[in-house]
Amino acid sequence: MNALGLRQLTSTEQAWQQAQKGWQAQGIEVSFGLPDVDACHVFSVDGGRWQGLLSLHEWLSCVSPALAEILGSTGDDGQLQALFMATPRPLEFAATELAYDSLQLGQKSQIPASAMLCLKTPQGRVWLTDIPAVMKGQDKLDPAWLLTLPVQLIFEIGCSKLSQRAKARLGVGDVLLISEETHWVKSCDVRIGRYWQNEDGIMIEREDEAHLATPTEIPDLLAELPLRLEFILQQSTVSLSELGDLYLGQLLPLLPDAEKQIEVKTNGVLIARGELVLVDGRLGVELLEIQQEVLHVE
Known part of the structure; x- marks a missing residue:
């Protein structure tokens, strides 16, 4: 399977990408990137349920432009921290998974080398270093459709x-x-x-x-x-003579981008299509399309 040039992911990278797709499906602006500031403050919510980075200067510019102009770009860090923590809800998130009861502000931290998920909030950008479980997109299996599976x-x-x-x-x-x-x-x-x-x-x-x-x-x-899932790379029709040639070493052409058109079936019924990937060295299929047509089984 390595000859197919499969996209390789770690389980952590896959979780981050799933979070991005889930939030984008909810209409939330989110992207991968690095902070364009020298240093950011670490913050966590609800005792460490998830964590992130933010620039206090950018936060103040969004919540109080006039005060930010008075303090300037080199305002006292202690004042900024005090203002931030004195605000009842210093950050508001459109993503329901990021809702919180309490928020704790930490010290400045150096910018990580790898890109992070960046969310735009009314109070400025936030870069996530850890995330909670994220709801998937709206394209899910319909229970009515599941009832039609043979x-x-x-x-x-x-x-x-x-x-x-x-x-x-x-x-x-x-x-x-x-x-x-x-x-x-x-x-x-x-x-x-x-x-x-x-x-x-x-x-x-x-x-x-x-x-x-x-x-x-x-x-x-x-x-x-339990449903037995089958992952189909491609389906080909050949004659018995051609099948004999295959046993003798004849090559069967592989469809273009076959690894990106994997069919997922159960009991012979197509339920999804996806891309073949390697996650932590194990083969998997990242779902790209969910079958939603209601079947009529006779």
């Missing part, structure tokens, strides 16, 4: 125990007796209910006899069903 149902009549010795003596015409009638309905090796059979067909009943509150609600039991 699943395989297994209707188990019952079960019995059989020793290895008895199994070795089995022959055509023997009858295996069912010790316990279960009538379980299973999917993905998970028991999801019972079934009853009559001349018209099969009826399924949940064990807890609960019912869905709304048509789009997913019961807890069904929501926990």
Whole structure:
């Protein structure tokens, strides 16, 4: 896979990029960059839930331009810190994840060498050195769509125990007796209910006899069903003769940018597309598109 020239990320870099995309999806102005000042003050919120850097001079210029002009660019650092901490809400953030109850201001810090996420606030720019969990963009899987995914149902009549010795003596015409009638309905090796059979067909009943509150609600039991994900690099159609040539060393052309058009499927159904990446040395697929079309399974 390295021959594809995959984009390599650390899990930390991936989290930062996810934060940027999540905030941009909320219409928040955010970018990667470094402070263009000599030094910034460190601040943290709610006992260190997340941290950042800011310029007190830039902050004062935004909240009180007149006072900033009086103090000048070389204003006393202690005065600036006192003004900042005396302000009830010195910083306001549009990102809900950055809401805070208390804010603590630290000492000046040297500018890091690597770029950081920069958010523009009404009180000036803030560079984040640590972030909380960020909400993802609005393009998510619709529960109504999830309910249309096909699943395989297994209707188990019952079960019995059989020793290895008895199994070795089995022959055509023997009858295996069912010790316990279960009538379980299973999917993905998970028991999801019972079934009853009559001349018209099969009826399924949940064990807890609960019912869905709304048509789009997913019961807890069904929501926990595991789905096997398949990641498809490309699909090709060849003749049997061409397949034989492939076994003999003939190369199959790789589609252009195939690594950026990975299909993610479950039970044969396309649910997303993405780009193949290396995260901390492990293969992964960064989702670029979520399938939203409601399926009609017959």
